[in-house]
Amino acid sequence: MTERSADMAAESTTARHEPEASEAPQYQERAHEEAWEEEEMSGTSARDRMLTAVFGLLIAGWAGFFIWARRDSLSAATAPSDWVSSLFELMVPVLLLALLWQALMRTGRAQQRRFADTARTLAEESSALEQRLTVINRELSLARDFIASQSRDLESLGRVATERLSSSAETLQGLIATNGDRVDRIGQVSESAVANMEQLRDQLPVLANSARDMTNQIGTVGNVANHQIEGLVAAMRQLEDHSAAGEAHVEKISSLINQTLLEFEDKSSQLGRNALSTFEDINRQSEDFQRQIHQRDKDAVAETEARAERLVDFLETRNAKLIEIEERNIAQIRERVNTLSSECDTILDRLRDNREEAGKELGDMIEALEERLTKAIERVSTTDEGAIANARLRLTALADEAARIDASLAQGIIDFEADLARRQDEAARREREALSALENRLAQFDEQIGSREEAHLAHVEQLAQRGESVAERLAAIDADIASLGARFAETNGDITSTVEQLEGRLHATRLILDDNSRVVADLTGESVRLLEILQAGKIQAEGELSGAIAEAQDRLTSFHGHAERLAALLKDAEERGAVVASHVQTAKHDGTGAVDVLQKLETQLAEVAERSKALAEQTRGELQEAIAALTAGSQAAVESLRTDQSEAIREVADTIARDSNAAISEALGREAQSTIAELEGAAQRASEVSRESARELRDQLAAVNELTGNLEQRVATARERAEEKVDHDFTRRMAAITEALNSSAIDISRAFEDEVADTQWAQYLRGDRGIFTRRAVRLLDKQESRAVHEIYMEDSEFRETVNRYIHDFEAMLRNVLSTRDGNAVAVTLLSSDVGKLYVMLAQAIDRLRD
Template sequence: MADSPAQQTEATNMSSDEHAADNVSQEHQPAHEEAWVEEETSEASSRDRMLAIVFGALMVGWAGFCVWAQRDSLSGGAAPSDWMSGLFELLVPLLLLALLWQALLRTGRAQQRRFADTARMLAAESSALEARLTVVNRELSLARDFIASQSRDLESLGRVATERLTGSAETLQGLITVNGDRIERISHVGESAVANMERLRDQFPVLGNAARDMTNLIGSVGNIANDQVVALTSAMGQLEDHGAAGRAHVEAMTALIARTIAEFEQQSSQLGNNALATFADLNRQSEDFQRKIYERDQQALAETEARAEKLVDFLDSRNAKLIEIEERSIAQIRERVNILASECDDILERMGENRDQAGRELVDMIEALETRLTEAIDRVAMTDEGAIANARARLSALAEEAARIDASLAQGFAGFEADLARRQDEAARREREALAALEHRMAQFDEQIAGREEAHLAHVEQLAQRSESIAERLAAIDADIASLGSRFTETNGDIAGSMEQLEGRLHASRQTLDDNSRAVASLTDDSVRLLEVLQAGKLQAEGELTGAIAEARDRLTGFHGHAERVGALLKDAEARGAVLAGHIETAKNDGTGAVEVLERLEAQLADVAERSKALAEQTRGELQDAIAALTAGSQAAVESLRSDQNEAIREVADTIARDSNAAIAEALAREAQSAITELQEATERASEASRESARQLRDQLAAVNELTGNLEQRVATARERAEEQVDHDFTRRMAAITEALNSSAIDISRAFEDEVADTQWAQYLRGDRGIFTRRAVRLLDKQEARSVHEIYMNDSEFRETVNRYIHDFEAMLRNVLSTRDGNAVAVTLLSSDVGKLYVMLAQAIDRLRD
């Protein structure tokens, strides 16, 4: 393990401090002391040489003298005992001389000089030890500063993590606030849709009034016709005396009017049945719409509350876990720092005690040496050697203790750094996991919102299209009403022409009608009965239509109440803070309901237009038939009476024609004009309401489109992040599985051939991880499937390795097939070296036989 820059700097400072301590100890020695030591050393060495020469000469002389004295015994062949005695006499004086020489060396200045050298050496060692202890103290202070800085870094890291968590919480709160604003906007859209429905509901009385006006118009036309019939009856009363021809015409007219009344009653009953069916359908659709809105609102409220509670619980638990982990990590680090500080203090205290003890022992030893200088030479030598050995042992023990302390400190620092790095990695990993889980949940939430908004946009587009179609149909209704007005004008002209013709023909028979009043009396009675029948039919039609309209009005009032309750429920759901998806679903449901209501209104408007048109055509036909019948009857009466009272009848006919023509023309023109005006006003109001609804829907669509664009952008961003994370995780997982497969291929190839070339190992170490996989494929090509199967069945280690290899490869293959381009990647994977080895092994062990 390489030393860190801080440790290298500390080692450099330590060596520099040691050299400085040596230099200081050397600089403090005086110059004259050095000169004295050199002079003493030279004098001692010269005296030692003189003593050595003298004692050497004495030993040699004594040895020569002994040999010269024993020359006779040596030449004469002495006995062994003589040899022993001669040798003893020779060696004893030599030993005495050697002892005397050593005694002279151990006494005096030489011994003091040796003690002084020993003291200087001990002083130097103590100085070096003191310098070493100073360096150790400095290192300990540096370590304490380093630990303090690490503690500050940890505290700052905790603060940064807390700030990040706080920022994430604020971001989530901001997103929730934005979603709340968007929900409020969608609720406003729903309220606008409800207001539009209320406006459309307000148009129903207008349509009812239009139908009522049309009924009044029909009644007024009937009254006018009744007046005309009364006038004709009074005129025809004058023709009563003219005979059976007038009665026949009157009977024919009565039958025609009876048929007309029957057809009118049939049309009125059909109109009432259609109105009842339409309002029953409207009531049923309103109840279905109310029930759907209530069910979806309750479902949206439940989903919103559940999601909000889950999100709050998840954020609270995650925040509590992070705070607990951070507090526990800080507490453990502080505990480790306190333990390390206490250990450092204990080490310093022990080192101080050891230093004091060594100083005391050194002083005691020096005093003992000074007190024992007068003892025997052997004890002095033994004591000297023992003291030096003890001093060296203690110095070596101190050095070992200092080295052990350095090693323990270095080991403690390394463990502390490793623990700190591990905790930092663990905290970063947990933070990444939490962020990944949160991003995954947000991605799911965004996907749901995107799906629901797409459905909502589709429904809104359909609503816009249907609104446009409604506008087109209203324009067509305007055109139909305009054409109806033109037809009314044409009918007026035709009626006016017919009346003019009738006036011309009856002008001549005016005087004759006075004489025939008795003949017309019966016609008057029949006309009165016809009038009563017409009034009864009119009252019946008005009663049924009024009852149907009142029932429809009551049902619309109930629907308005239901709509107000639905609006209250929507406001309550908004107050509870429902999420965006539920309100989008609610807005979609409201839009669907608005579309259905518009469709029903469109159908009703079309039905009213068709009925108005049919009623106008029926009225015009009936009037034309009545006028034609009157004209035919008058002509027949005039022709039958022309022979007797031509001039009288002409005058009466002229009078009746003028009066009836003017009255009928005036009544039809007035009623037709009022009916056309009211229909045009109702059409304009309906068209304006539709345009206003279309404008509001366009504004709402623009707001929803903007919201959808923002959500799509967020979804795209979240999807890109998720895809990048998934691709990164997938690549890392595939690399790990491939590495495991290559490692298993080493054991598989070893089962067929034990020897591996050094070049292959070198290539494997240089990064070619697939070399042993290719080697295993080559070896399996040379083997037969039966032999591979036998090895698989007999060798348990080989079987376990093969099963693990196949399991890992199949797991990787499943992961690859689950991706977007999994088939192509799977084919490439099977054609690679690891894929070939998998296929060969699977075929050899009968895994792919089936």
């Protein structure tokens, strides 16, 4: 596009400079002719001056002669008709002389030369104007053709691109839909697979437990059968020596039992193999299913990536084709421009050839132009007078309109100032209300702080009461601990008794087992003796063998029943022992807690006992020492009484009194010190409690201050955010309205002048959005308000644009007036280009008068 515009500019410049180059020799020739004409005019101007002087002298002579000849009648004439007739008689010869002078001057060569110069200049100007018009028309046609071709090319390219993009978008949409369906199906399959895996995982423990239970049952059955078979085999081996029939019977039984055992083992092994195979199949199927899911996911991802790559390649190829098409179109346009430039050159050559013929035709047209010029001069004089009168009327109207606008602006400023004062008063009132509300809140905070202080003091009192109740509870806990100790002793006795009972029962069960073992031994002995008897009476009583075997089987079944009852008794004993063990464990657990508490109490009591013991020993030693000293003193006193005099007795009595006073004072001092220490401890505890309460109160007050500070900060931040939001919204709305006004100004300026310079569009695209607004203001200055009103009433599109412009500007003006400094901003807005255009349009459509 830039190359094309450059080519067009070069062609236009060449087209402009060619007529200028062709006109250069004409201007030189004209300069030479003017110099020669000036030389001739310098010669003819003397003749003209002489004729003018002669005719002036003739007119003066005629006037003098007329006055001299009619002096008597003029002096005697008193009626106006006489004066008019005299004046008519005087002016007739003067007019004849003037017409004669005019005819002589017109018939002169200077006047002819002047008309010829005027005709020549008009011809030259008309030719230059014609050439310029042809160049301009040619440039306009070239630009129009170029713009039309470019618009067609761009339209075709845009249509092709949109079609290709729409088809690509449809294909992409279809691919995305199919991929989405596949992904949904894969998700459903994966969800069902996960559900199946979870069901299998939930059922695997059940299967494992059932298989384990089955194997345990088979094992128990096999063990029982093995034990029974072993017993039977042992019995039958003993009977085998005595009877062949018993041996055959035993062999049959053993074979049957072996078969049953083999069948049990085969079934158990088969069940185990089946379970393992089923588990392996399940694991294999799950792994295969997981591999299939992963493979499908990978295939789907690979397919989507391949399709995306194919789509990217397709778009790249399409873009390359579009670029090639654009380059071919550009080359074709350049070829067209070159051909047009060659055609323009040929046209210019033809115009140069036709110039001579046009010069001849212009010579013929000069005479017609002279007549037209005379008429044109008269018309110009009349139009000038009418234009001057209209201009004066317009100036007076504009002056009146300017005065009215100034008055309206002054009134608007007064209204703005009044509104500003009202808004300031309202803002001051709001600030006072906010301050009063803040003071009320602070008073509420003070009341809440006082109430909280009272509540804190009540809480401190409650804490003191709770401390007393806790002390009472501790005393009750001590009593409970003592009762627990007693109960623990009782439970220890109960546990020992139950343990002893359990030991007795176990001993009884042990005795029963010993008796059962002895019975079993007796039975075995009896069975041996029975076998011996059977062996001895084999020959005599072969028919009684079956009865003996049946009896032995009955006894064995009875023994089996005894064994089962014994097992039940043992199981019951085990269960009771477990219950007793659990009781013992719980008792031990409870007892350990109680024992810990008791141990702590015992340690405390031991410490107290040790202290009391040490104190008792100390007091005992002190008493013993005092008694010893007293006995020694009494003995010494008795001996001194016996030996010394009364003065010595007084001295001893004084020393005893002093010693007793010292001992009493020391005892009282120790008691006073202990009481003082206790009082000091109580005072210290009270001071600590008060210090802690004061600290807690200070922390609460600090928390309240922090809360108030946070609240004030939040209020300030909320206010700032609200103001920022309002300012941001206001600026955004103002920017949008200003953009709309500038776009409307483009349509308004287009209504008065269709052509727009490329430089203006370039400035608009570079960011100067107000250029068309200024252009509209400049065009409206040249137009009359009546013409604007007629266009407003006739053109519906222009009327809609003007109404939208006025509506948007008034909305912006209302928003500006609603702000804090709205009056000053409104005055600035009205003095801007947008405001000037609004005032002009409103005055033109008589909106301000309403």
